[in-house]
Amino acid sequence: MKKDINHPYLNPGRPIQWSQLGHEHIEADITIAIADAKRAIADICRIKTHQRTFENTVAALEEALQPLEQAWALVCHLSSVKDSKELRDAHNKMLPKVSDFHSSIPQNKKLWQAIKDFSASSAARKLAGIRKRLLSEFMMDFEINGADLPNAKKLRLRKINAALTRTTRIFTENVMDATNAWEYVITDETKLKGLPDSARTAAWESAGHKGLHKEGRKVWRFTLHAPSMLAVMQHLDDADIRHIFYAAQSNIGRQGKHNNLKLIKKTLDLRDEKARLLGFKTFADLVLKRRMAGTGRKALSFVDNMHSKTRSKFQRENKALAAFAASACNSTLAPLPPWSILYWAEKMQKERYDIDNDKIREYFGIDDVMKGMFKIASRLFSINIQKKRAETWHDSVKYYEILDAKDGRLMGTFYLDLYPRESKHSGAWMAPIIVGGPSAKGFIPHTSSICGNMSPPLGKAQARITHDEMTTLFHEFGHLLHSILSEVEFASLAGTNVAWDFVELPSQLLENWCWNAESLKILSKHKDSGKPIDDATITRMLKARNFRSSYACTRQLAYAKMDLELHMKHPKYRGIDFDALHRRLLKSYSSPSPTAPKSFLFSFQHIFSSPVGYAAGYYSYKWAQCLEADVFSRFARNGIMDTRTGMKLRTTILSKGNSKQANDIFRDFMGRDPDPDALLKRDNLVP
Numbered sequence: 001m002k003k004d005i006n007h008p009y010l011n012p013g014r015p016i017q018w019s020q021l022g023h024e025h026i027e028a029d030i031t032i033a034i035a036d037a038k039r040a041i042a043d044i045c046r047i048k049t050h051q052r053t054f055e056n057t058v059a060a061l062e063e064a065l066q067p068l069e070q071a072w073a074l075v076c077h078l079s080s081v082k083d084s085k086e087l088r089d090a091h092n093k094m095l096p097k098v099s100d101f102h103s104s105i106p107q108n109k110k111l112w113q114a115i116k117d118f119s120a121s122s123a124a125r126k127l128a129g130i131r132k133r134l135l136s137e138f139m140m141d142f143e144i145n146g147a148d149l150p151n152a153k154k155l156r157l158r159k160i161n162a163a164l165t166r167t168t169r170i171f172t173e174n175v176m177d178a179t180n181a182w183e184y185v186i187t188d189e190t191k192l193k194g195l196p197d198s199a200r201t202a203a204w205e206s207a208g209h210k211g212l213h214k215e216g217r218k219v220w221r222f223t224l225h226a227p228s229m230l231a232v233m234q235h236l237d238d239a240d241i242r243h244i245f246y247a248a249q250s251n252i253g254r255q256g257k258h259n260n261l262k263l264i265k266k267t268l269d270l271r272d273e274k275a276r277l278l279g280f281k282t283f284a285d286l287v288l289k290r291r292m293a294g295t296g297r298k299a300l301s302f303v304d305n306m307h308s309k310t311r312s313k314f315q316r317e318n319k320a321l322a323a324f325a326a327s328a329c330n331s332t333l334a335p336l337p338p339w340s341i342l343y344w345a346e347k348m349q350k351e352r353y354d355i356d357n358d359k360i361r362e363y364f365g366i367d368d369v370m371k372g373m374f375k376i377a378s379r380l381f382s383i384n385i386q387k388k389r390a391e392t393w394h395d396s397v398k399y400y401e402i403l404d405a406k407d408g409r410l411m412g413t414f415y416l417d418l419y420p421r422e423s424k425h426s427g428a429w430m431a432p433i434i435v436g437g438p439s440a441k442g443f444i445p446h447t448s449s450i451c452g453n454m455s456p457p458l459g460k461a462q463a464r465i466t467h468d469e470m471t472t473l474f475h476e477f478g479h480l481l482h483s484i485l486s487e488v489e490f491a492s493l494a495g496t497n498v499a500w501d502f503v504e505l506p507s508q509l510l511e512n513w514c515w516n517a518e519s520l521k522i523l524s525k526h527k528d529s530g531k532p533i534d535d536a537t538i539t540r541m542l543k544a545r546n547f548r549s550s551y552a553c554t555r556q557l558a559y560a561k562m563d564l565e566l567h568m569k570h571p572k573y574r575g576i577d578f579d580a581l582h583r584r585l586l587k588s589y590s591s592p593s594p595t596a597p598k599s600f601l602f603s604f605q606h607i608f609s610s611p612v613g614y615a616a617g618y619y620s621y622k623w624a625q626c627l628e629a630d631v632f633s634r635f636a637r638n639g640i641m642d643t644r645t646g647m648k649l650r651t652t653i654l655s656k657g658n659s660k661q662a663n664d665i666f667r668d669f670m671g672r673d674p675d676p677d678a679l680l681k682r683d684n685l686v687p
Contacts, residue, residue: 006020007025007028007029007032008020008021008022008025008029009021009025009026009029009030009033009071009074009075010029010032010033010067010071012070012074012434014413014445014447015388015390015391015399015413016074016390016391016433016434016447017391018078018391018392018393019391021074021078023084023086023087023089023090024086024090026075026087026090026091026093026094027090027093027094029071030068030071030072030075030094030097030098031094031097033067033068033071033072034068034097034098034101036064036067036068037064037065037067037068037101038101040060040063040064041061041064041105041108041111043060044056044057044060044061044064044111044114045108045110045111045114047114049117052114052117052118052121052123053118053123054118054123054124054127054131054135057114057115057118058115058118058131058134058135058138059134059490061111061115061138062134062490062491062492065105065492066435066491068098068101069435069491070433070434070435072098073431073432073433073434074433075090075091075094076091076431077431077433077449078393079091080424080425080429080431080451081393081394081417081421081423081424081425081449081451082393082394082423082424083176083423083424083425084423088173092169095165095166095169096162096165096166099161099162099165099611100158100161100162102161103145103157103158103161103162104158105141105142105145106141106142106145106146106147107145107146107147107149107154107157107158112142112147112148115135115138115139115142116139118135119135119139129659130488130489130490130493130659133493133658133659133660134490134492134493137492137493137658140290144278144286144289144290145157145278146277146278149277149278153277156277157274157277157278160270160273160274160277161274161611163266163270164267164270164271164274164611165611167263167266167267167270168263168267168608168609168610168611168613170263171253171260171263171264171267171605171608171609172425172605172609174253174257174258174259174260174263175252175253175258175260175426175603175605175609176425176426177258178251178252178253178255178258178603179223179224179225179252179426180223180422181258182223182224182248182252183210183221183222183223184221184222184223184241184244184245184248185207185212185219185220185221185222186203186219186220186222186241187217187218187219187220189218189220191238191241192220192236193236193237193238194235194236194237194238195231195232195235195236196231196235196358197358198231198358198361198455198458198464199227199228199231199232199235200220201458201459202227202228202231202455202456202458203220203221203222203228204219204220205458205459206220206221206222206223206228207219207220207221222245223420224245224248224249224252225420225426225453226420226426226427226453226454227420227453227454227455227456227469229245229249230342232245233245233246233339233342233343234342234343234345234346234357235343235346235358236343239337239339239340239343242339242340242343243337243339245339246337246338246339249603250598251602252602252603253602253603254602259602260602260603260608261578261602263608264578264601264602264608265574265575267608268566268567268570268573268574269570269574271283271567271570271615272567272570272571274286282296282567282568282569282570282616283567283568283570283615283616284296284299284300284564284567284568284616285568287567287612287615287616287617288616288617290499291499291500291501291502291617291620291662292499292501292502292623292662292663293501293619293623296564296567296568296616297568299501299560299564299616299617299619299623300561300564300565300568300619302619302622302623303557303560303561303564303619303622304561306553306557306622307554307557307561307588307589309680309685309686310550310553310554310557310680310685311554311588313550313685314550314551314553314554317548317550317551318551318591318592320348321336321341321344321345321348321548322334322335322336322592324344324347324348324351325340325344325348328344328347334594335591335592335593335594336591336592336593337593337594337595338591338593338595338597341591345547345548345551349544349547349548352544352547353540353541353543353544353547354540355540355541355544357466357467357468360466360467360533360537360541361455361464361465361466361467362464362526362527362528363524363525363526363527363532363533364464364465364466364467364470364523364524365461365462365463365464365465365525365527366418366454366457366462366463366464366465367462368462368523368524368525369465369470369473369523369524370416372519372522372523372524373473373474373477373513373523375522376513376519376522376523376641377477377481378405379641379643379646380641380642380643380645380646380647380649380650381481381485381646381647381649381650381654382404382405382406382643382646382647382650383402383403383404383405383411383485384402384403384404384405385400385401385402385403386400386401386403387399387400388400388401388413390413392415392417393415393417394417394421396417396418396419396456397415397416397417398415398416399413399414399415399416400413400414400415400416401413402414402484402485409443410443410445411443411445411446411484411485412436412445412446412447412448412483412484412485413445413446413447413448414447414448414449414450414480414484415433415447415448415449415450416449416450417449417450417451417452418450418451418452418453418454418463418473419452419453419454419455419456419457419463420453420454420456424451424453425451426453426605427452427453427605428450428451428452428453428454428472428473428475428476429450429451429452429476430448430449430450430451430476430477430479430480430483430496430507431448431449431451432446432447432448432483432495432496433447433448433449434446434447435483435486435491435494435495436491436494437486437487437488437489437490437491437494438487438488438489439489443487446483446484446486446494446495448480448483448484450473450476450477450479450480451476452469452472452473452476454469454472454473455469461527464527467514467541470514470523471511471514474510474511474513474514475507475508475510475511476507477507477510478506478507478508478509478510478511479496479503479506479507481506481510481654482495482496482503482506482507482653482654483495483496485650485654485655486654486655486656486657487655487656488655488656488657488658488659492658493657493658493659494657494658495657496657497657497658498657498658498662499658499662500614500617500620501617501619501620501623501624501662502624502627502662502665502666503620503624504620504621504623504624504625504628505624505627505628505631505653505666506628506653506654508621508624508625508628509628509631509632509649512628512632512635512640513640515541515542515545516640517535517538517539517542518640518641519640519641520532520533520538520541521533521538546683546684546685549683549684549685550685551591553622553683553685554589555589556618556621556622557589557622558586558589558590559600559604559606559618560618560619560621560622561585561586561589562581562582562585562586562599562600562601563606563607563614563615563616563617563618563619564616564618564619565585567615567616568616578599578601578602579596579597579598579599581599582597582598582599582600582601583596583597606618622679625679626674626676626678626679627666627674629678629679629681629682629683630670630674630675630678630679631649631653631666631669631670632682633675633678633682634669634670648669649669652665652668652669653665653666653668653669656668
C-alpha cells in the first residue's frame with residue numbers, strides 16, 4: 001500500500017479535516033499507531049527497577065496508548081456515521097489487530113512486572129489523588145484481564161477477545177443492513193388516515209429521495225428508522241399496517257443473511273468462558289466488579305426489587321389502556337396486540353390530558369431548541385457555546401465550540417449529527433472523538449459528537465422535533481457536558497470513562513429540563529406565532545409526565561432482567577429458544593397480549609454490538625436514574641436555573657471523570673449517600 005505522508009488518522013487537525021480521513025489510510029495509520037505503542041511499551045519495560053517513577057512507568061503507559069486510542073476513535077466514529085463497503089472492509093481488517101493489541105497489554109509479563117515493581121516502591125506509597133487513582137486502575141486492569149494467568153490460558157483469552165470483537169461487529173452490521181433493507185410503500189392515500197401531516201410529508205419526501213414519484217404516481221415511503229416507524233405505530237389508524245411494521249421490526253436480526261441467532265449464542269458462550277477463565281463465576285460478576293453494583297447478584301436484586309415495587313401499577317395501567325380501547329371501539333374488553341399499545345396510549349393521553357404531541361412539536365423547532373438548550377447550559381455551568389464553520393462528514397452536521405465563561409478557555413468542540421441516513425447507525429449516542437484535558441502545555445480541548453435519528457427537516461424549514469426527541473437530545477447533551485467539561489489530567493480517567501452504572505447520571509439528569517415550565521419557555525417558539533409554549537399546555541404536559549410511567553419503567557427493567565439472567569445463568573439457558581425464554585422469564589414484565597411475544601435479543605445492540613458495552617449492565621439506566629432523581633432534588637429545591645447548584649454539579653461531577661470512586665463523587669455533590677426511593681417518588685411509582 002502506498003503510504004500517505006500526512007497520516008490523517010494520526011494527525012487529524014483541529015478542526016478535524018474529515019475529507020482527508022479516507023478509508024485508504026486506515027490500515028497504514030493504525031498499523032503505525034500500534035507499532036509506536038509497542039515501541040513505547042518496550043521502552044517502559046527496559047527501565048531498571050530502582051529507576052522507576054510514576055512518570056516513566058505509569059504516566060508513560062498512559063501516554064503510549066493514547067495515539068492509537070484517538071486514531072481508532074476516528075475510524076469507529078466514521079464507521080457509525082458514514083458507513084460504506086470500503087470503510088467497512090478497512091475497519092474490519094484492522095479491528096482484530098487493534099483488539100489483539102489491547103488483549104496483549106495485560107498479558108505482557110515484563111510490563112506487568114514493571115507496574116508491580118513500581119507499585120511496591122516507596123514512591124508509589126506516597127502517591128495521592130489522581131496519580132494514586134491511575135495506578136490503582138491500571139493494577140485492576142491488569143488483574144481483571146488475566147495478567148496472572150498461565151500462558152496457555154492467556155493465549156485462549158486473546159482468542160476469545162478476538163472472537164468477541166468479530167461476532168459483535170457482525171451483529172451490528174446485520175442490524176443496520178436489515179433495517180436499511182426494509183421499506184413500506186403506500187400508494188392509497190386513504191391508508192394514511194390518522195397520520196399527522198408532518199409524518200405524511202416526511203414519507204412523501206422519502207419516496208421522492210428514492211425516485212418513487214414517477215408518472216404522477218402518489219407514493220409515501222416508510223422505514224424502520226425511528227421517526228418513520230414511531231409515527232406509524234402511534235398514529236396510523238390502519239391496524240393491519242401497524243401489524244406489518246411490528247412484525248418487520250420484530251424480525252430484524254432473524255432472517256436470511258442477517259440472522260443473528262448463532263452470533264448471540266456464540267457471544268454468550270465466549271463471555272461465559274472468558275469469565276470462568278478469569279476466575280469469576282459469571283460474566284456479570286466479571287463486568288460489575290468495578291461498577292457501583294459490584295456483583296451480578298446485587299444488580300439483579302436491584303432490578304427485581306424495582307419490579308416488585310412497580311408491578312401492581314404496571315398491571316393497573318395495562319387494564320386501564322385495554323378498557324379505554326374497548327370503550328372507544330364499543331367492543332369487549334380484551335388484551336391489546338403489541339402493535340396497538342402505542343396507538344391507544346397516544347389516544348388515551350390525548351383524551352385524558354388534552355395532549356396532542358404533533359401540535360406540541362410545532363413549538364420545538366430544532367434551531368430554537370438548540371438555542372434554548374445552550375442558554376440553559378451556559379447559565380448553569382458558566383460556559384459559552386458558539387456555532388462555528390468547519391468541515392464535517394455530512395452537509396447536515398453542525399459544529400460548535402464550548403468556552404469557559406470566566407476565563408475564555410476553549411473547553412472543547414463538538415459535532416451535531418441528528419438525522420437518519422442509511423449510512424448511519426440507528427439510535428442516539430454521544431461519542432468522544434479526541435480526549436483532552438490539563439497538560440504541561442496547557443488545557444487541550446476535547447472533541448466529541450452527538451448523533452441521533454430524529455425527525456428531519458421538511459423542505460427548507462427547520463426540523464420540528466417531538467418532545468420525546470427533545471428529551472433524547474438533552475440526554476445526549478448531558479453525556480457531552482460530562483465529556484467536554486472534564487478537567488482530568490489522564491485521558492483514561494477523563495469524561496465519561498466512569499463506572500458504567502454511574503455514566504448515565506449526567507445524561508438522565510439533563511432530561512429534567514424538558515419537564516419544567518421555566519425551561520420549556522426558553523426552549524419553545526411556535527412555528528407560526530413565534531410565541532413560547534403557553535402555560536395551559538405546559539400544565540397539561542406536566543400532569544401527563546407520569547402517564548404510563550410504570551410501562552416505561554417496566555420496559556427498561558425487562559431489558560435489564562433478560563440481560564442479567566443471560567449473563568449470570570448461561571449454562572442454564574444454553575441452547576434454549578429465546579422466544580420461549582422471553583415468554584417465561586418476562587411474563588410479569590409484559591403487557592397481556594393475544595399473541596405470543598417475540599424476544600428482542602436479535603436486534604438488542606446495547607448488549608451484543610461490542611465485546612462488553614452494556615452487556616450485564618443494562619440495569620445501569622435505572623440504577624443511574626435513581627441517582628439522578630436524587631441529584632435533581634437539589635435543583636428542585638434551589639431552582640432549576642440556579643447557577644450555584646449548576647456549578648456545584650460541574651465542579652464535583654461533570655469535571656471529575658473517574659478521578660474518584662463513583663460513590664465518593666456522588667457524596668461530594670449531595671453530602672450523603674443516595675436516597676433509594678428518589679426515583680419512585682418523582683415518577684409516581686410508589687406502590
